[in-house]
Amino acid sequence: MWLLVFLVSFLIGVGTTFWYLFGRQSPFTVDSVRDPEPMELDQKKRDKVLKQGEWMMSLEKVPQSLDAIVIGSGIGGMTAAATIAKLGKRVLVLEQHDQAGGCCHTFTEKGFEFDVGLHYIGQLHENSFFRIVMDQITEGQLQFVELDKHFDTIIIGTGEEQRKYTIYMGKTEMEEHLKKQFPNDVKAVEEFFKIMKISARKTPFLAGLKLIPQWLALFLLRSGIADLLSPVFRLIGSSATEVADILTSNKDLQIIFAYFFYGVPPRDSSSLINALLLHHYKRGAYYPRGGASEIPFHITKVIQKYGGNVLVRAPVTRVLVDSKGAAYGVSVKKGQEEVEVRAPIIISNCGIFNTFKRLLPPEIQAKPEIQKRLDMMKPGQGSLLVFSGFDATAEELGINSTNLWLFNNNDMDAMMDDFFSLEKDEAPDNIPMMFITFPSAKDPTSKIRHPGKTCMTIMTMVNYEWFEEWKDTTVKKRGDDYMDYKMRFANNLFDWACMYFPKLREKVATPLTNVHFLGAYRGAMYSAEHNLERFHIEVMAKNRCDTPVKNLFISGQDVFSCGIAGALHGGLLCASIALGHIVYIDLFLLKKKLKRRKPVSLKKCIYLP
Numbered sequence: 001m002w003l004l005v006f007l008v009s010f011l012i013g014v015g016t017t018f019w020y021l022f023g024r025q026s027p028f029t030v031d032s033v034r035d036p037e038p039m040e041l042d043q044k045k046r047d048k049v050l051k052q053g054e055w056m057m058s059l060e061k062v063p064q065s066l067d068a069i070v071i072g073s074g075i076g077g078m079t080a081a082a083t084i085a086k087l088g089k090r091v092l093v094l095e096q097h098d099q100a101g102g103c104c105h106t107f108t109e110k111g112f113e114f115d116v117g118l119h120y121i122g123q124l125h126e127n128s129f130f131r132i133v134m135d136q137i138t139e140g141q142l143q144f145v146e147l148d149k150h151f152d153t154i155i156i157g158t159g160e161e162q163r164k165y166t167i168y169m170g171k172t173e174m175e176e177h178l179k180k181q182f183p184n185d186v187k188a189v190e191e192f193f194k195i196m197k198i199s200a201r202k203t204p205f206l207a208g209l210k211l212i213p214q215w216l217a218l219f220l221l222r223s224g225i226a227d228l229l230s231p232v233f234r235l236i237g238s239s240a241t242e243v244a245d246i247l248t249s250n251k252d253l254q255i256i257f258a259y260f261f262y263g264v265p266p267r268d269s270s271s272l273i274n275a276l277l278l279h280h281y282k283r284g285a286y287y288p289r290g291g292a293s294e295i296p297f298h299i300t301k302v303i304q305k306y307g308g309n310v311l312v313r314a315p316v317t318r319v320l321v322d323s324k325g326a327a328y329g330v331s332v333k334k335g336q337e338e339v340e341v342r343a344p345i346i347i348s349n350c351g352i353f354n355t356f357k358r359l360l361p362p363e364i365q366a367k368p369e370i371q372k373r374l375d376m377m378k379p380g381q382g383s384l385l386v387f388s389g390f391d392a393t394a395e396e397l398g399i400n401s402t403n404l405w406l407f408n409n410n411d412m413d414a415m416m417d418d419f420f421s422l423e424k425d426e427a428p429d430n431i432p433m434m435f436i437t438f439p440s441a442k443d444p445t446s447k448i449r450h451p452g453k454t455c456m457t458i459m460t461m462v463n464y465e466w467f468e469e470w471k472d473t474t475v476k477k478r479g480d481d482y483m484d485y486k487m488r489f490a491n492n493l494f495d496w497a498c499m500y501f502p503k504l505r506e507k508v509a510t511p512l513t514n515v516h517f518l519g520a521y522r523g524a525m526y527s528a529e530h531n532l533e534r535f536h537i538e539v540m541a542k543n544r545c546d547t548p549v550k551n552l553f554i555s556g557q558d559v560f561s562c563g564i565a566g567a568l569h570g571g572l573l574c575a576s577i578a579l580g581h582i583v584y585i586d587l588f589l590l591k592k593k594l595k596r597r598k599p600v601s602l603k604k605c606i607y608l609p
Contacts, residue, residue: 033140074102076556077349079571101296112389263381382523428488
């Protein structure tokens with residue numbers, strides 16, 4: 001009798017698991033991807049999508065019987081929204097800014113278009129997982145330009161002491177080109193590329209920790225079973241500096257291993273995350289044809305297609321929580337009033353700190369389980385960006401699509417420690433690193449949309465405390481002291497850029513402008529700090545999309561990792577948990593199906609100018 005009960009229970013369990021994994025409707029299909037339509041160049045028509053009405057005037061645009069509300073229109077929130085929408089559900093995305101996109105939005109000033117947070121993307125080669133996701137959430141309407149093979153230049157040191165290194169894309173070319181530049185460290189390069197390969201192939205195991213029950217994830221980690229499956233569980237928590245020290249004593253090469261700087265010195269950053277960032281561009285670097293705003297433009301249309309909407313100037317002031325501790329909607333500011341909008345699923349894409357510290361009722365914030373989640377992370381470093389426009393073509397300025405990374409010396413740990421410990425008044429004159437990119441040189445349509453104009457974006461990292469005195473002020477109303485202080489940074493960064501591109505100075509057309517705040521908590525573009533404490537393997541398992549508040553979920557960079565790809569995966573993980581349906585399985589099955597089909601011409605997937 002007991003054997004019969006066991007067999008029945010086993011069969012029920014297997015059947016339930018099979019139905020859970022494979023028996024549900026998939027949001028992703030081959031047929032949903034269609035040939036790209038001509039790019040929309042009419043700005044008024046684009047604004048009707050990206051600047052969907054004024055919230056104060058758009059209550060009639062709020063869909064009835066909502067299935068989900070997403071707070072914030074960054075790529076993580078938009079990915080979650082589109083994934084849920086493609087199951088026929090009505091999703092409302094609420095954005096506080098005047099246009100959708102988060103770090104994927106662009107802005108135009110005096111005829112110059114600037115990207116804010118998207119500078120280049122990788123892993124968009126044919127039938128790649130990332131390409132398939134992008135095709136699905138835009139239904140094939142988003143095209144990308146493949147950038148020059150030489151996509152990054154790294155300059156270490158200043159004056160006669162400077163050394164220049166070039167990074168090339170290519171499945172084998174990237175490694176071989178690096179070996180040529182470091183002939184005495186060939187073994188170190190080979191070992192680092194092995195780490196890159198392991199990191200890329202086994203990272204799905206880390207995502208899996210957030211999809212299985214937490215008790216099971218912790219059991220696998222604490223029992224040592226996880227370590228038997230893959231070294232990735234140890235690698236994620238290993239210091240980038242410690243790993244680099246084992247591989248080589250060459251400090252310049254160590255910089256190469258960690259040059260994608262996101263505010264955390266290599267000593268405190270994960271070797272796996274740094275390896276993933278370089279691997280991300282191994283098969284190519286790309287830029288959206290038409291600019292970064294093409295991403296939210298096409299995702300918004302998908303959300304609208306299934307009965308949802310994306311509304312701007314819609315600041316969410318709080319998440320509504322009932323007496324049983326379950327979220328049931330949000331309150332949105334409308335003039336001097338607040339309007340309640342309700343849905344059974346609430347997804348926050350505005351970061352864990354904004355969500356828990358600003359949007360939850362005080363009595364919910366104070367709960368121990370909320371404080372435990374907050375204690376697992378700390379806010380990241382602030383970002384400062386400088387935007388400059390030039391009345392000249394890329395050819396006239398002598399620039400191209402290659403990005404430039406500049407470091408004052410090759411000891412990044414000491415260099416960044418020294419910088420972040422400076423007093424406020426010292427910081428603008430002692431900037432140790434910066435990133436320079438020319439978005440207009442990457443997008444061939446820029447010559448059509450903005451003829452005779454070139455734009456440049458410079459980025460560096462800053463302490464929030466240096467700007468904290470202006471935290472309660474509004475844009476363009478921060479006073480002369482603020483303007484003078486930020487222009488000290490801007491002028492020094494611009495002067496540094498002119499050392500490598502001397503023609504910039506005579507052609508500059510727009511006043512130097514910069515921002516340190518994008519709605520992110522304490523100005524952190526990359527959200528919560530990406531330090532070793534955050535990537536401790538048990539913290540990874542506990543930092544999940546679901547929250548102690550029933551029906552409230554977290555999306556974006558705080559779920560997995562930083563950047564466009566990291567935030568997108570945060571959206572997929574969030575959609576999986578909110579729906580109770582692991583959409584990654586649907587994507588992997590779709591990938592296999594596409595691989596079996598007759599290969600599509602790469603020109604249909606990637607725009608080749």
